[in-house]
Amino acid sequence: MNVGEVAALAGVTVRTLHHYDRIGLLSPSGRTSAGYRQYSPGDLDRLHQVLVYRELGFPLEQVASLLDDPSADPVEHLRRQHRLLQDRLERTSAMVAAVEKEMEAHDMGISLTPEERFELFGDWLPEEYEAEAEQKWGETEAWAQSQRRTRAYSKDDWVRIKAEGEDVEARFAAALAAGVPADSEQAMDLAEEHRQQISRNFYDCTYEVHAGLGRMYLEDERFTAHYERIAPGLAQYVSTAVQANAARRG
Amino acid sequence: MNVGEVAALAGVTVRTLHHYDRIGLLSPSGRTSAGYRQYSPGDLDRLHQVLVYRELGFPLEQVASLLDDPSADPVEHLRRQHRLLQDRLERTSAMVAAVEKEMEAHDMGISLTPEERFELFGDWLPEEYEAEAEQKWGETEAWAQSQRRTRAYSKDDWVRIKAEGEDVEARFAAALAAGVPADSEQAMDLAEEHRQQISRNFYDCTYEVHAGLGRMYLEDERFTAHYERIAPGLAQYVSTAVQANAARRG
DNA sequence: TGCACAGCCTGACGTCGCGTCAGGGTCAAG
DNA sequence: CTTGACCCTGACGCGACGTCAGGCTGTGCA
Structure with missing residues (x-):
């Protein structure tokens, strides 16, 4: 497949694929004699992984190192993605609940304190934080150990x-x-x-x-x-x- | 309150508040004689709204015009946020389901087609899209009409x-x-x-x-x-x- | 067989939302 | 009266693309 088709299939722009190629995150496995990018099914697999991690807030460089880690099999990626998505679910539900609480408060003519309102924004150890943490401490043994234990x-x-x-x-x-x-x-x-x-x-x-x-x-x-x-x-x-x-x- | 306190409360950096001030999205209602920013409770309210819309993927410029719209009362913001958050919930659940489907497929030794895998990334009319649409057509009567009808x-x-x-x-x-x-x-x-x-x-x-x-x-x-x-x-x-x-x- | 036109290429510059110094004033505690 | 935390204003940098510009490719159809 060439870039336009892949872009349409994956819901990204051609420019995005060019970008991923340039930074080495996803280089098509082949080129035609005219220089057209040719994407294999394997490339599509990788693109899919990239998009999931991207949506979860990982910086592209981190995505690359995750996907290039030879000691990480596909199942591990799936488990990690599942965990992060559930974190996001929890956080979103919490935000929905917070908005509903505001609405009720408004209906009853009372108003919340700033602390109550910002609760969700300060505390959290959510997806974005995880992405960050993994970036900062990705190499340390402590982090690896923590990941192994908490998984269970x-x-x-x-x-x-x-x-x-x-x-x-x-x-x-x-x-x-x-x-x-x-x-x-x-x-x-x-x-x-x-x-x-x-x-x-x-x-x-x-x-x-x-x-x-x-x-x-x-x-x-x-x-x-x-x-x-x-x-x-x-x-x-x-x-x-x-x-x-x-x-x-x- | 001065910037450091507000930043700690809201879970953003001081630099972020400086930025919001410079672009006119959120200017503190006062300054001390020494030039220190002083945030009022009303400023905190506005900051809260900004953070919710930001998390929902709206560009800051669009957030400003939403919040500065004199014809939009607080309840309308709450309703819109509620709607967008529920879209996000749906989308996230769909992604969780997709990952689980992949896991099952893997356990049974089969693999999904690219189309199946990318389903979630191509089709969607989710939060990001809504933010975009509102940005593009925010001024048109058609969009306003659509918003009024679909709300019900x-x-x-x-x-x-x-x-x-x-x-x-x-x-x-x-x-x-x-x-x-x-x-x-x-x-x-x-x-x-x-x-x-x-x-x-x-x-x-x-x-x-x-x-x-x-x-x-x-x-x-x-x-x-x-x-x-x-x-x-x-x-x-x-x-x-x-x-x-x-x-x-x- | 030629040509129109969609699709591809590589630069290169622009944008958004901040991060990160640099250089310097302010304020409360000891 | 100094020290150290906190504040200020530039100004440059960065990630993840968007958006031309200028030019080659490939194909349907007249």
Whole structure:
């Protein structure tokens, strides 16, 4: 097949296929003597994978490395796509629910607080975040381990893990509110609990790695926002506690 | 509130807020004497709307004109967002189903055809398309009329309308396959039926407007792709028939 | 057999929505 | 009164294409 036909079939423009060719993401397996691009069925397979990952928000470069990874069989791609799509489903349903909540609020003449309204935009660890995370840490063993373990988790597991996490966060916030110093025994114990949670649920989190995470809580605005919305100053607090705990044990 | 706080609350970067200010999409209602941006609760409301529309794929310019439209009250925005989000839900579920179908096919050792695989990418009239359509035709009376009417349609209505549309398309394809000329009586009658369908279901479609649509079926690759996937040459065929019909009556 | 016209090619520049410095002022805490 | 977090305004960069421009190819039909 030549580019026009492929474009019509896949619902993309010819220019897009040119682009994918130039950046090496999808080069047709052949050319006619006149230089026309010739796409094989195998090329179509690959294009399909590309489009799915693209729709899920992955940057093209990342898509290329995913598809070129020799240790990743087709089934793994399908499983990953399935997981990401379900994340998106959940997030979209949540947004629908939020809009419906607004409508009800409006009908009853009341109005929501900014915090309620932005809930969906701050917190989330959704598809876009996953794409990002995989890009940032795609090479690390921790990430790989996390991927292997979490793949087996059921919805119930996730609920439990989320609850565990929120529990520790709430206790951090309470300590902060009570004026307990971030480098006190009590705060460090909470940090230790946090570290063990990560080790149990995601990957083997050493003190060193945990200290790195602590730093990131301040550097990455996304994490900072997450903690700050629970309580002002919490990002700094958790970060300090985590690093103090690492210094004490390490 | 100053920019950092707003950014943390809304889950965007400070740079994003700077950008929205510069392009006039969201300018804070005040500044301190030192030039610091000061956001009011009203500004937060607007930011929230911006983020929802942005997530739905609208270009920022279009978001601005939607939000600045004085004839659009908040309830209308909520209804539109609700509709678009449900479209997205449907599309995502369809993609989940498609991935599951692939998995099953793989388990049973069979493989799908390219057509089956790309089904979801070619056809669709989803959120992105809606954003586009509204951008292109946002000013026309036809679009406004269509929006007013379709707002009241139930899911059953949509199923019926889609079936009607596919019926005419199938008969066009049959005529094409049978070698019936595109400017024959028979083809023109089909075109007329097509025009009346649009008038009944969407907006008052004059012969002139219909002829314009016909031209677009060839110019807009998206429409071309839609018809070409039903049968090669069908875009040209329908286009010609529609314009011949318009010439005969107009 | 020639030609019109759709379809393909390769540059190359434009666009959108920000990211990312650079260079410099502001403000609260210690 | 300094330090460090936070704010400002340019200005350039980038990803993923869109959009010409200028030119070759392939085919239906007169």
